[in-house]
Amino acid sequence: METALRRPGDAMASPGAGALAVALDDVSISFAIKGRPVFKAVAPTSLHVGDGEFVAIVGPTGCGKSTLLNATAGLLKPAGGRVSIFGEPLAGLNAKAGYLFQQDALMPWKTALDNVAIALEIGGTRRAEALAQGREWLGRVGLARFTDRYPHELSGGQRKRVALAQVLVRDPKILLMDEPFGPLDAQTRQIMGTLLLRLWARDRKAVMFVTHDLEEAIALSDRVVIMSAGPEARIIGDFPIDLARPRDTADIRLDPRFHQLHREIWNQLKAEVVKTYGEEMP
Numbered sequence: 481m482e483t484a485l486r487r488p489g490d491a492m493a494s495p496g497a498g499a500l501a502v503a504l505d506d507v508s509i510s511f512a513i514k515g516r517p518v519f520k521a522v523a524p525t526s527l528h529v530g531d532g533e534f535v536a537i538v539g540p541t542g543c544g545k546s547t548l549l550n551a552t553a554g555l556l557k558p559a560g561g562r563v564s565i566f567g568e569p570l571a572g573l574n575a576k577a578g579y580l581f582q583q584d585a586l587m588p589w590k591t592a593l594d595n596v597a598i599a600l601e602i603g604g605t606r607r608a609e610a611l612a613q614g615r616e617w618l619g620r621v622g623l624a625r626f627t628d629r630y631p632h633e634l635s636g637g638q639r640k641r642v643a644l645a646q647v648l649v650r651d652p653k654i655l656l657m658d659e660p661f662g663p664l665d666a667q668t669r670q671i672m673g674t675l676l677l678r679l680w681a682r683d684r685k686a687v688m689f690v691t692h693d694l695e696e697a698i699a700l701s702d703r704v705v706i707m708s709a710g711p712e713a714r715i716i717g718d719f720p721i722d723l724a725r726p727r728d729t730a731d732i733r734l735d736p737r738f739h740q741l742h743r744e745i746w747n748q749l750k751a752e753v754v755k756t757y758g759e760e761m762p
């Protein structure tokens with residue numbers, strides 16, 4: 481099936497249609513490595529994410545998904561093109577975004593509560609207020625009874641919940657998530673996905689969610705975009721996900737429409753994965 485690439489200025493099909501939270505226009509990213517030719521990781525490519533829209537980015541390993549996210553976070557300066565956040569050109573770090581990586585950044589010497597509260601304290605919030613909000617957020621992620629635990633006393637899924645609370649307590653308008661549930665087992669990933677959707681539904685932040693797991697991408701998002709194999713990767717597919725919300729990320733996988741979407745998207749994604757792995761692919 482042919483997919484129409486959403487181009488700058490196109491109407492967004494999301495609930496939060498209208499305002500653009502993130503606009504990457506003709507963005508290209510290169511890495512200069514000493515003694516080697518410049519590596520052109522991302523060719524000029526465009527991606528728009530509406531305010532309140534949940535967009536998943538999938539693509540073969542090493543294609544440039546994290547690189548695109550890093551450019552949106554302001555951690556990387558593109559070689560060309562424009563990054564705009566809520567209509568303003570991005571200069572320096574993206575202060576409107578919260579970032580959740582595959583490896584959480586919890587401080588091992590601090591309790592779950594202190595790990596969440598510190599995210600506010602470094603922004604100038606007074607300790608009593610930061611602790612109160614930290615408690616509230618740990619409750620929202622189902623850890624009300626674990627506030628005094630240290631990270632090594634928590635399971636992988638529980639640590640991930642603390643990390644999620646640590647990001648959300650700051651109320652960022654944009655969530656940048658880079659394979660956040662990657663290290664978790666399949667069952668815990670689905671539980672985390674459902675939790676994320678429940679929290680997201682409260683105030684619908686714009687989300688860019690990088691994953692190598694197409695099922696996870698479809699279960700969570702409003703749109704799935706596909707990146708081509710690198711180098712000079714770009715976005716080559718853009719699929720609206722018209723599954724009803726609210727969703728349970730486990731149950732939704734049994735929906736016939738889910739399977740239809742999976743087939744359509746995999747058809748295009750597979751060609752890129754094959755390019756990356758060449759003849760190793762079955």
Ligand SMILES: Nc1ncnc2c1ncn2[C@@H]1O[C@H](COP(=O)(O)OP(=O)(O)OP(=O)(O)O)[C@@H](O)[C@H]1O
Pocket residue numbers: 511513519521539540541542543544545546547548692710
């Ligand atoms: N700091 C860097 N210096 C040089 N090359 C880099 C750097 N960061 C990334 N790259 C290269 O850019 C390309 C894209 O990397 P990136 O991490 O964005 O891929 P990805 O799609 O997120 O991969 P994965 O799915 O395996 O996590 C890769 O070829 C990688 O080797």
